[in-house]
Amino acid sequence: MTAALQAQELPRLTWRQRLLRLMPWHKRLALLACLGIFSWAGSGMLHPLMGYLQPRPQTMATPQQVLPLDHLRSPAQVLGAAGVAQVQGLRLLVLAGEPYYQARLAGELQPRYWHARSGQAVELVAAHAESLARHYLGRDEPLAYAGSIERFTGEYAFINRLLPVARVDTQRDDSLRLYVDLFHDRLGTMVDERKAWFSAFFQTMHRFRWLDAAGPLRPVLMLVLLASIVSATLFGVALFIARRRARTFNRRLHGWWGLGLALATLSFASSGAWHLLHKQGAQPWPAPFVPSFNVAELDKAPAADWLLAGEELYMLSLLELDGKPIWRAQGQQFASMSSLHYLDAQGRELGNDTPRRYAQQRLDHYAKSLGLGEAQTLTLQHSFDHEYGFVFKRLPVFKASYADAHNTALFIDPLDGALASRVQDADRTEGWAFAYLHKWEFLAGLGNGYKHLLLGIVALAHVLLALVGLSLLRRGQHR
Template identity: 30%
Template sequence: MSAKTKTARWSYAKHQWLALLGGISLLVWGISGLAHVAMVLFGPQQAVFMPPPAGVALEGARPVAETLADHGITQALAVKTVPAPDGGVLWQVTEAPLAERRYFRPADGAEINGGDRAQAEFIARHYLATDRAITAASLQTRFDADYPWVNRLLPVWKLAFAGNDGLTAYVHTETSSLAAVNNTMKARLQSVFRALHTWEWVPQGMDWLRVIVIGLMVASLLALALTGIAMLVTVRRNKRPPGAHGWHRIAGYVLALPLIMFAASGLYHLVQSALVPPASQLRMGRPVDVASGKWPIEADWALIAQGRDIASVALVEGADGRALYRLGLSPKAPMGAGEHNHGPAITGADHGMAGHNHAAMLAAQAADGVPTTPAEIREARFAGIRPDGPAIYLDAATGTVMPTSDRDLALAIARRYTGAPDSAVRGAELVTRFSHEYDFRNKRLPVWRIDYGAPVHASLFVDTGAGVLVDRVADREKPERLVFSFIHKWNFLYPVGRLAQNLIVGLFGLALIAFTAVLGLKLELARRQRMGRKGST
């Protein structure tokens, strides 16, 4: 007997043996995978892409150090300006990572009671462009089934809107971002995905069993595809077999490779996740001594802002531990207006929706070339957005312009979290787009990427605007992230656009279910019936 014949018989026997388990596995992950594609294509989408406009105008305002001292605040994790409903800014103060943020008016230093919830409502209404009533609001400090850990950001305000669609927004006020948005349809699709794709219903103490069972099922898919290919190569037919046999064979030629891609990358992802359980790496910075910010930046604001489009102001800790004012410039600022050209020398409301015209705002964004349609916004969300440009640093005690750059601060923050010397740094670069290593779920751009060699062997992603460690990716995790992104999610199709990519993946998923799983299971059941009839005679 020739080797070709032996291979054909062996693959045929194993293919039949794997058919039932593999077919059921393909149905389970095919349907749940389609649920994820449907969430992306048809789930609720923000109506506005750009963050709320904020004109930073502090001339004549009360010094922020005095404001904080009057309210008993001596240290804070973050002190920075955030957009206000009237188009100006408020001072936002973070005293603890999971606490409600506090808000103060720059003009008179008055604190806004219930300011964090009001800010969350303002942000949600801005991005969703809705004036619908809010029926419930709560500060969420833990991940749950409706807001899983992949969203990364905590705490968030969970805002439920009136209506029959179950519209719910999750707002992270510290970054003024819409962390997630759900409705009834998306919640149901998420339930299907969690139940069938990730099996999150398995108790945490039995996670090992989940990994083993899922591993066996996915491995059966991979083996089914490989034995099917062996049959296609070794068994040649002069004409297509009739009925389901013929269609199943044709489907094998087209769908074997996609099935291998999904199964192999999924198995790799499962093993990697079991070895290194996924968890948020986000860490807030060290508390800043706000009393050290005694130089009144507000007094010299006219000179500071001259010829500059300042997008944000924050009190941060510098590389040597001293407090600095970080002036984030607009990304539209001309080159040379940032880190390497400081310009002229620098020396020593109610939270309502009044005037918030969504139609006018959308029209203005469209005129500026900003994404406005759901498809454009979805595409841009995955590509990323830069909320500010380069930065100028001033000594918070003296007002002196510091030679510090964002890169210097990023290295200092990374040094605090690794304890490694700068000699271990292999590279540092500004990240302005999401990628497989720093994906859109982190929601922060721009960030600095600091690559470490021994003994760290990892890349750290740092938000210098908030002094935050956003993510940490070990070198050993990077190959799996690349495979999962390009092979499992098919991000190699990125040139065709996010919408087309998901449509293509969805079509292949449907084809795998309809032509491979359904027809294969039909053939297997028919075979078992024939064997049963033979056994009874």
Template identity: 25%
Template sequence: MQRAKRWLFLIHRWLGIVACLFMLLWFVSGVVMMYVGYPKLTQSERLARLPDLDGARCCISVGEAARALPADARPSSIVLTSAAGGPQYQFGVGKKVIAVDALSGAAVTDIGAKDAVAAAHVFMPDATPRYVDRVDEDTWTHTRGLDLHRPLHRVQMGDPEQTLLYVSSTTGEVVRKATHTERVWNYAGAWLHWLYAFRGGPLDGAWSHIVIYLSLAGVLVAVSGSVIGIWRWRFRGRFRSGAKTPYREPVMRWHHLIGLAFAGITLTWVFSGLMSMNPWGLFKGGGVELNRRAYAGAVLDPASWPLGSSDALRLLPPSWQARELRWHMLDGKPYLIAINGAGRTRMIDASEHHVDDAVPQEQVMRAAAKLIDAPLAGSELLQREDAYYYSREAHTMMGGMRHPLPVLRLRYADAAQTWVHIDPATGVVLGKLDGTQRVKRWLFAFLHSWDLPVLLSSRPLWDIALILLSLGGLALSLTGVVIGVRRLRH
């Protein structure tokens, strides 16, 4: 027993010297991240800045545009959008995007500095653009979702916020923006929280391991400290000093008292941060892949598409201006999803040349039965957000993503207990959650940010609670750092 106690004290002491410093940084940066997120360009921001697609002058048919693709290319997605103010087809082929000018039919290649500046000027017409350089990845573009667009052109805008824009070298569109405020605060926020100082340099390959093992050290420090704190507390009687704690030195005393009060929340946040990294593939799970080809019911073939893009745009009501068209196959039937500047959708039946608000629900259910090779165990139409389907504010890590309501939730009787969310208006599959991923939702998202919809709607109480608890964890870590520095001096 004495040996076990000694090892526990040694673990807490020596791991704490390193871990408390990082835990201190995590508490400070966590509060910053509550209000300033990592730079991004949300879907709503992007759509709001796109021009309307004009059916009178746009565009060549998707079949004509597809002639610019390599002979063996089989697009899995097609979008008609705009880049630098001009209409553009974007074909998803494998793990890359091939862009084609929607007026000339020429493949978009060699996006240079002039193109980047032109795109930036269209995106922010009231600011003067200045070309900076071209980078593969930098401090504000670690997101893997930008891999399709690398390398990226950087353009500095002369607006009051000194916005830095990133332009895709693949499509020529703006794919990220970072204001001066975001860049400054993020050095005390996401950049610090996720230890991005280790990204992009010689330690880039070890970054995830660094975060995982520092988080694991924090967990061990919090657990050992909790046990020691309880051992050293006099539940009955008092020490000679008259106190319940044996420590008379002020910093040690406060570390003990604050630890008893805040070790639980500290352990919770460090542990959930560890879970966010999916350490050692814990949440990889054995979930099945969605059979999207069976769900579509037919191959997306631009050469045989039955409706021209110009004709489709003219089918829409005059007051409803589309910013994008997305090609969509559902249960063997071709559709176009028209999206306006507010993100609202209209469905264009490409075979019958008809516009409606939604696809037939029986068609969605027929297709859904083929999505997974397992019977449907249940379905429900959610009218409001719940613990597994909810939105966050745009600046947060998972914020800014589209969460339409109502939403169809399908539960399958497969081994992984898969749930699938489908937009009933468009038939678009929004995502899936297997049993392992639902466990991660609680161990990471809930424990780390208390993101239940009922809590998020209780602001500013949510803010006050998280800030007060963060200050407690900060005080615990700070006293630990002071004790560690003293130990190292000796």
């Protein structure tokens, strides 16, 4: 009875007192949060600078050299004589004014080349790579082919998408190197010493690449730090509300500063955690479609009668349709109008529905692997948007929409049938959140320069806030 009476006599805590009890937790979590803030905000300040200092090519357009179609031998004559029975890809290209067949063979990283008139095998990987590098640099300078890569690396990251690529080194003081796609003449990226350093620092600090070897420990640690940032921020706001007035100017400054950044902090941390969890739960992509062509079927040499009226060809490459080889011919008509048409192995024109049929067959391959059924719509997309962003690199693409539970959309590159992207409802939602809550795309109307400047200032403000908080904590411990 006495104990019950004593319990009833204890004063009830006010809501302010309850909130003030969060102070020890705010301090503990803030210490942990500082690790994340210094890593993410510190490296985040560099991200706009990385974009500003990115080496820029003279052009992003692929080379357009007219293909000579006179006196060519057929692929069957040229490759067959070399003992090549099957290829995974084949195209006609021109280097130094001479026509060559470029073939992609199973199990080989680098393409192989044969002169399309003499049939002689020629080692042209280095020359081709250096020619592409000069095209994108827009100038003639000393270059050196430095090999090809088939996997993404710290320097040539996944964001560049294209594989395999050849590396070409310049002799400039900044050690600029270019990564080029030899099979389609596309530029992967350009990297100089400054960009390499910034990228390595950003990968290490922002994405915790130093923990890659630790497996699941890396995302777990990142999520713990993100959770501590969110919790410390919420507790800090609660303490600011509970306190009528902080005892010192520095504490009042820290409180108002933290309150002013609270929404930005929660925006960055929550969207970053969502992005990390989304990537961890992402389904693997289906195996790529790999065509195989019998060289013996390619017994017709490209010739001038394959051209449309007034046409000059820039690209002639082999694709697979209905299990048979067809040629994709792209060029320019009457020096003003682009042209694209398809021919069978004998050079006969195919119908106008050929590109859609080709895209549909490649899409069916991936849809079958993913269990998606038939496409509901199929459209050709010429520009990037919120669903298919610039990070996917390839344009134009065919987009197919499916009526599955996730409203899946698949994007196919018509140039080689590669799966450019797979987007589902979860990707759209997370992508929107990451774009607007993490990258602040709502500021895009100001222009990239002002948007990046503002983001850098906000990131710096977070670093300074953390330093002020650590200073207050240190002073409190010395009292």
